Amino acid sequence: MVEIFRTNVDSEYKAKKIVDAVHSNFQHYRVNFDLEDCDRILRVESTNDRLNMSKILQFLKRLGLEVEVLPD
Numbered sequence: 001m002v003e004i005f006r007t008n009v010d011s012e013y014k015a016k017k018i019v020d021a022v023h024s025n026f027q028h029y030r031v032n033f034d035l036e037d038c039d040r041i042l043r044v045e046s047t048n049d050r051l052n053m054s055k056i057l058q059f060l061k062r063l064g065l066e067v068e069v070l071p072d
Helices: 012-025 053-062
Strands: 002-007 029-034 041-046 067-069
Touching (some): 012 029, 012 053
Antiparallel strands (some): 002 041, 002 067, 029 041
């Protein structure tokens, strides 16, 4: 399962910190950023076919991110 989020991340440094934090707390998730996109995309993929949207959203917001799920 893959979800795409619009974020307010504005630097590679912040993106790396967030990726590291997600990997530390969600071992079954792969994450990456596309900061060149106007929406500063965060892509989250579950390697076990389950993505807990409420947990990942809460976690990202606790890190100070403004996140919004982009529709398909």
